[in-house]
Every structure is written in structure tokens, then in C-alpha cells.
Amino acid sequence: MKYTDLNTPMRTIMTPGPVEVDPRVLRSMSTPIVGQFDPAFTNIMNEVMEMLREVFQTNNKWAFPVDGTSRSGIEALLCSIIEKGDKVLIPIFGRFGYLLTEICERYGADVHTIECAWGEVFDQQDIIDEIDKVEPKILALVHGETSTGCMQPLDKIGPACRKAGTLMIVDAVASIGGVNIKVDEWMIDAVIGGTQKCLSVPAGMAPITYNDRVEDIVQQRKKVELGISTNEDKQRELNRSLSFIQSNYLDISMLQDYWSPRRLNHHTEATSMLYALREGLRIILEEGLEQRFNRHLFHEQALITGIEAMGLELFGDRSAKLPTVTCIKVPTGIDSELVRSMLLQQFGIEIAKSFGPLEGKIWRIGTMGYSCRKENVLFVLGALEATLLYHHADIKPGKATTAALDFYTQNIQPSVSVV
Ligand SMILES: Cc1ncc(COP(=O)(O)O)c(C=O)c1O
Structure with a gap:
């Protein structure tokens, strides 16, 4: 048989959709x-x-x-x-x-x-x-x-x-x-x-x-x-x-x-x-709406803490930030698509690029629904840091995951139903 059984790779999906089900x-x-x-x-x-x-x-x-x-x-x-x-x-x-x-x-x-x-x-x-x-x-x-x-x-x-x-x-x-x-x-x-x-x-x-x-x-x-x-x-x-x-x-x-x-x-x-x-x-109703909104804010905060500790800059007006999508400026001299491709091929992580005037200039990381969990945030931070270092980006090594871990150990997670 020419066509094999359906066998998709296991991915950690950190895009603004579709996300892990x-x-x-x-x-x-x-x-x-x-x-x-x-x-x-x-x-x-x-x-x-x-x-x-x-x-x-x-x-x-x-x-x-x-x-x-x-x-x-x-x-x-x-x-x-x-x-x-x-x-x-x-x-x-x-x-x-x-x-x-x-x-x-x-x-x-x-x-x-x-x-x-x-x-x-x-x-x-x-x-x-x-x-x-x-x-x-x-x-x-x-x-x-x-x-x-x-x-x-x-x-x-x-x-x-x-x-x-x-x-x-x-x-x-x-x-x-x-x-x-x-x-x-x-x-x-x-x-x-x-x-x-x-x-x-x-x-x-x-x-x-x-x-x-x-x-x-x-x-x-x-x-x-x-x-x-x-x-x-x-x-x-x-x-x-x-x-x-x-x-x-x-x-x-x-x-x-x-x-x-x-x-x-x-x-x-x-x-x-x-x-x-x-x-x-x-x-959603089991988790509770307020708990769920707070969980999204909580993991967004952990992600931002790690991104900034790495020395990367967020894109966009912070007072208008959508909690479920974090946009990061691609550092000068880095090819945004090479980084995305390494994340996918080597780590099985998918993050997104953007469109129109922002194409190649920012990455977008989604923290949505079931994808919005501690292990996903820590994994994407560690993998992004390693990938950027591999591509000789000017970032602060060894900081991202530690900063996020500090955040997670010092703050109480608002939801118990999702790890
Ligand atoms: C804000 C917003 N509106 C509309 C759409 C279109 O949705 P779909 O691709 O499911 O038709 C999207 C998809 O990403 C979106 O993010």
C-alpha cells in the first residue's frame, strides 16, 4: 500500500492557532x-x-x-x-x-x-x-x-x-x-x-x-x-x-x-x-471562566519574564497586549524563518511568524487553551534560547528558563485543573 497509516509527529504547538487539542x-x-x-x-x-x-x-x-x-x-x-x-x-x-x-x-x-x-x-x-x-x-x-x-x-x-x-x-x-x-x-x-x-x-x-x-x-x-x-x-x-x-x-x-x-x-x-x-x-466551565482567564495571564507573564531575561524585546504597545499572544522582535542579523524551522525540526515546537509589514520582523508565541501550560512555556523558552545561541544571536545565555522557573516557584498558579 502506497499510503501508510496516518502518523503525525507529536508537536508542542505554541502558535496563535491552531493549538494543541x-x-x-x-x-x-x-x-x-x-x-x-x-x-x-x-x-x-x-x-x-x-x-x-x-x-x-x-x-x-x-x-x-x-x-x-x-x-x-x-x-x-x-x-x-x-x-x-x-x-x-x-x-x-x-x-x-x-x-x-x-x-x-x-x-x-x-x-x-x-x-x-x-x-x-x-x-x-x-x-x-x-x-x-x-x-x-x-x-x-x-x-x-x-x-x-x-x-x-x-x-x-x-x-x-x-x-x-x-x-x-x-x-x-x-x-x-x-x-x-x-x-x-x-x-x-x-x-x-x-x-x-x-x-x-x-x-x-x-x-x-x-x-x-x-x-x-x-x-x-x-x-x-x-x-x-x-x-x-x-x-x-x-x-x-x-x-x-x-x-x-x-x-x-x-x-x-x-x-x-x-x-x-x-x-x-x-x-x-x-x-x-x-x-x-x-x-472551560469546569475550570471556571475567571480561573481560566487568570491562567492565561499567569503563563503569559512567565513567558514574558523568560523572553525579557534573555534580552529579547517584545513588540507592540504593552498596555494593549493580548494576553494570549506574545510578539517578539527578531534580533538584528537573525533570519526569523531559520529559527522557526530549527524549533520545528529539532525540538518539535511550532511558533508563528506574522504577516504584511511584520513578516520576518516578529515571532508570535501563543499561550492558548490546552497549549497554555507550564511545561510548554519552559520548553519553548529553553528551545528558543538554544536555537538563538546556535545562530549566534546577541542574547543573555542561561537566563530565560531560570527566570521563568523563578516566576513559577515564587507565584501561585491560579488553576488546579490544568498543570
Ligand atoms: C482574529 C482572527 N479573526 C479571524 C480569523 C480567521 O479564522 P479562520 O482561519 O478559522 O477562518 C483568525 C484566524 O487566525 C483570527 O485570528
């Missing part, structure tokens, strides 16, 4: 398949909705996963809300702001952007001033920008959006389950999370939640759709009209009908992924 989640994925309308399965769907509400810290009626990677959730929400010509304001502070822009443009939005330097975030008041100026129907923005390791404060923007009649849509793909995001308290209308990052579930689902303000728009568009969809010509005409939701797969009105007690058939649900998400969410 909790073994409990992997085990759950081998649970036998049941049909998508089997009560045994619809009960699992209901449990997942309940657990998602807790993780999103919301009382929203709607919280469910869209099948597809995180951008499927982003696109589902945006395409279900945006009608041609709608004004959308997008503050951009890294690569994923451009993703939002690109998606909104595809659905015919009149997109307005503001940008700040990569490595910085916006003053909330600047975004609020721009909302007053542009008067957008939608504000779409990223919470944790994985490309720069920065986190945009959001708490004041939601109330301003409410006042202005603007919908606030947040990409929390890199932060959900690792960093506090208070959906209801911060008055966010819709949020998209990612599975392959702080939830430590494989890529393939995008948990979303949205409130009545979003649902009202979606239902309104659906009424138009149902009203004249009896004849094909009219349907085609409607497809070209302003109001029709331009996707079948990602139409929130159809997805929510499937997730409602009516269980109207839409797609075939991704059974094993739902098992995985259920277990990932159960693990």
Missing part, C-alpha cells in the same frame, strides 16, 4: 455518530447552546456554532445583516481588520475604515467620534488581533453604538475562552469566536451569538424572501434585490431555524465537531 476533546470526537434529528443529538445541540451562552457571558437567545472555520461565523453574521449600500465602519489595527473589510465589500457594503499603526490599538473615544461622523449601520471590529498581539478595549464602544443606532459586531476569534469578553455588559450585538484557539478544539466551527437587534434585521429580510419566493423568476429577481441574504449556507435566518426547537432542515450538522465543541466548552 485537549485529549478529552480528541476522545469525544470518536464518540459514535447519531442522526442530526435524533433526540440524543438535538439534546447535545441544546447543551452546546446553553454552554456557549455561559462562555459568551450573555443571555442572548441565539448562541450556536456555524459549521466552517471562524470566518464562516464572521461571514454568516455580516452577510445576513449587510444590505447593499449599508455603511459599515471598520477600525483596522492588523490583518484581521482587512478580513472584515474584504467580507463587507463582497456583500456590497459602503465600507469606511480607520487605521492605526500595527502594534497599537485605538483610543475608544476615537472610534466613538468616527461613529458619530460616519453614522454607520454596523461597526465591525476585532477584539484580539492575532497578527499583532494587541487587544482593543471595547467596554465604552457598545453603549455609544446603542446610542447611535449602530450594530456592534466583534471578532473575538482569538480571545474567547482565554480573555474576558463581557458580551451583554459591554453591549455587543454580535460576537464570533474561534474553536482552534483558546477553546482547544480543532478548527471547523465558529461559535456565534447575537441579540434581538440583529435577529430583527435578519427576520425582516427573511419576510421579504419568503413573501415572493413561490415563483422562480421572482426568486431570481429577488436574489438580485437589495434585501435578499446572498448566501444559502451562511444565512443566519435559516441556521437559527435549524437550531430552534422547530429543527427546520438546513445543512447536515458536523456531528463529531459538535461533540468536540461540547467537550471543549465543558472543560
Whole structure:
């Protein structure tokens, strides 16, 4: 047989996603398949909705996963809300702001952007001033920008959006389950999370939640759709009209009908992924949200202590740092890709590079979900130091792991459930 058994190498994954999957989640994925309308399965769907509400810290009626990677959730929400010509304001502070822009443009939005330097975030008041100026129907923005390791404060923007009649849509793909995001308290209308990052579930689902303000728009568009969809010509005409939701797969009105007690058939649900998400969410709730956020901060601090003891410099505004991603400037004269390659080939450790203006200039180390553990932090610090010394980098030898060990022995770990 030309093709051998599947045999992937064991890796220590310290990227900003995908990260290591909790073994409990992997085990759950081998649970036998049941049909998508089997009560045994619809009960699992209901449990997942309940657990998602807790993780999103919301009382929203709607919280469910869209099948597809995180951008499927982003696109589902945006395409279900945006009608041609709608004004959308997008503050951009890294690569994923451009993703939002690109998606909104595809659905015919009149997109307005503001940008700040990569490595910085916006003053909330600047975004609020721009909302007053542009008067957008939608504000779409990223919470944790994985490309720069920065986190945009959001708490004041939601109330301003409410006042202005603007919908606030947040990409929390890199932060959900690792960093506090208070959906209801911060008055966010819709949020998209990612599975392959702080939830430590494989890529393939995008948990979303949205409130009545979003649902009202979606239902309104659906009424138009149902009203004249009896004849094909009219349907085609409607497809070209302003109001029709331009996707079948990602139409929130159809997805929510499937997730409602009516269980109207839409797609075939991704059974094993739902098992995985259920277990990932159960693990989070067992650990406790606050404990989990503190664990991410704790290991981030240990990592930073070791990086700085080595004499390396962090990239980006420290007051805006995303706790789950640490960006490190590549020292002068060092080829960033040679270092990454040695880490992978010799140590089995994967760290990430960045994009666009930061490509080759920084490394990104993720401390997310199941990957966010003491042995991973110590291992990556030791291996990075050895690799840099091998490449004759000007760093302080013998300091990184010792400094992190000092940190670990002098500070109490906030969580007992994850070592
Ligand atoms: C902040 C953010 N948004 C969106 C995405 C897109 O997610 P996916 O690749 O799962 O579609 C990513 C992926 O890394 C991300 O980090």
C-alpha cells in the first residue's frame, strides 16, 4: 500500500492557532455518530447552546456554532445583516481588520475604515467620534488581533453604538475562552469566536451569538424572501434585490431555524465537531471562566519574564497586549524563518511568524487553551534560547528558563485543573 497509516509527529504547538487539542476533546470526537434529528443529538445541540451562552457571558437567545472555520461565523453574521449600500465602519489595527473589510465589500457594503499603526490599538473615544461622523449601520471590529498581539478595549464602544443606532459586531476569534469578553455588559450585538484557539478544539466551527437587534434585521429580510419566493423568476429577481441574504449556507435566518426547537432542515450538522465543541466548552466551565482567564495571564507573564531575561524585546504597545499572544522582535542579523524551522525540526515546537509589514520582523508565541501550560512555556523558552545561541544571536545565555522557573516557584498558579 502506497499510503501508510496516518502518523503525525507529536508537536508542542505554541502558535496563535491552531493549538494543541485537549485529549478529552480528541476522545469525544470518536464518540459514535447519531442522526442530526435524533433526540440524543438535538439534546447535545441544546447543551452546546446553553454552554456557549455561559462562555459568551450573555443571555442572548441565539448562541450556536456555524459549521466552517471562524470566518464562516464572521461571514454568516455580516452577510445576513449587510444590505447593499449599508455603511459599515471598520477600525483596522492588523490583518484581521482587512478580513472584515474584504467580507463587507463582497456583500456590497459602503465600507469606511480607520487605521492605526500595527502594534497599537485605538483610543475608544476615537472610534466613538468616527461613529458619530460616519453614522454607520454596523461597526465591525476585532477584539484580539492575532497578527499583532494587541487587544482593543471595547467596554465604552457598545453603549455609544446603542446610542447611535449602530450594530456592534466583534471578532473575538482569538480571545474567547482565554480573555474576558463581557458580551451583554459591554453591549455587543454580535460576537464570533474561534474553536482552534483558546477553546482547544480543532478548527471547523465558529461559535456565534447575537441579540434581538440583529435577529430583527435578519427576520425582516427573511419576510421579504419568503413573501415572493413561490415563483422562480421572482426568486431570481429577488436574489438580485437589495434585501435578499446572498448566501444559502451562511444565512443566519435559516441556521437559527435549524437550531430552534422547530429543527427546520438546513445543512447536515458536523456531528463529531459538535461533540468536540461540547467537550471543549465543558472543560472551560469546569475550570471556571475567571480561573481560566487568570491562567492565561499567569503563563503569559512567565513567558514574558523568560523572553525579557534573555534580552529579547517584545513588540507592540504593552498596555494593549493580548494576553494570549506574545510578539517578539527578531534580533538584528537573525533570519526569523531559520529559527522557526530549527524549533520545528529539532525540538518539535511550532511558533508563528506574522504577516504584511511584520513578516520576518516578529515571532508570535501563543499561550492558548490546552497549549497554555507550564511545561510548554519552559520548553519553548529553553528551545528558543538554544536555537538563538546556535545562530549566534546577541542574547543573555542561561537566563530565560531560570527566570521563568523563578516566576513559577515564587507565584501561585491560579488553576488546579490544568498543570
Ligand atoms: C482574529 C482572527 N479573526 C479571524 C480569523 C480567521 O479564522 P479562520 O482561519 O478559522 O477562518 C483568525 C484566524 O487566525 C483570527 O485570528
